[in-house]
Amino acid sequence: MARIADRLAENAGGEFFVDASCIDCDTCRWLAPSVFARSPREGMSVVAAQPRSDEERERALMALVACPTSSIGTVHKLDPRAAMARFPEPIADGVHYVGDASPDSYGASSYLIVRPSGNVLIDSPRASRPLMDRLAALGGVRFLFLTHRDDVADHAVFRERFGCERILHRADVSADTRGVERLVDGDAPLALDGDLTIIPVPGHTRGSAALLYRDFLFTGDHLAADEERAGELEAWPGVCWYSWAEQTRSMARLRDFAFRRVLPGHGRRFFAATQQEMRAALERLIARMPAQRRR
Secondary structure, eight states: OGGGGBBTSSSSSSSSEEEETTOOOOOOEEEEEEEEETTTTTTEESSSSOOSSHHHHHHHHHHHHHOOOOEEESOOOOOOOOOOHOSSSSETTEEEEEOOOGGGGGOOOOOOEEETOOOEEESSSOOHHHHHHHHHHHOOOEEEESGGGGGGHHHHHHHHHHOOOEEEEEEGOOOGGTOOOOOEEESSSSEEESEEEEEEESSSSSTTTEETTTTEEEEETTTTTTTTTTOEEEEGGGGGGOHHHHHHHHHGGGGGSSEEEESSSSSSSSSSSSSSHHHHHHHHHHHHHGGGGOO
């Protein structure tokens, strides 16, 4: 739990606060942008303004629930149950943001696709009992697609609870994931189940892979919106653990696929009005990448 004694000095005075255990994962800032912001001095999230409406207060409580390190606190004991019940939060067309980010994946976002032929969980959230019960109420989990080795978190708990088939690229298997049920090989796209296509995108890690569902692309840590520049996509050489050259080539291969919504593990979502607008943003990123250097 967040400690009021460790409350960051830059928090706005009032009920909500962020303490010094924040890892700057950005979850609270996009879940409740009217309340939380990044402190340039602290390099962490802080409460920029206290909630001014019931909806802002509930969004702040959703951020509190989702925070992977329990770094958000309140001066008084508030009831988070209504905020918890809003997860998984619908995005569009049966796609949901799961919440309950895990510290083991540095707060990466997880998503749920609710579909008649079986629900798909993309990357592992924290396996809290309330969340797992809500997933069960939505029909459980048939597939658990792991975009790469960093965001597997509590995958084994979800396998035990739902009997889901876990999917991971062979190049990213570790001691913790040796038991996954389906391994992906090579760099060629692979049909998973009807409207699901696995697209290997080596770069961030050797086994990074994206999942295409209708016009959604779940990208793990391969591709996201730029937090600072509206309308631009971004990738980060400073957190490219395998090969920036490979990630650049993988990015170029995404031009072969039609999508207009990017849902990343880390970074911001990117929704384009049309596939052509998405393609243009992707082309601008691809053009910038060769000049960038891995730090």
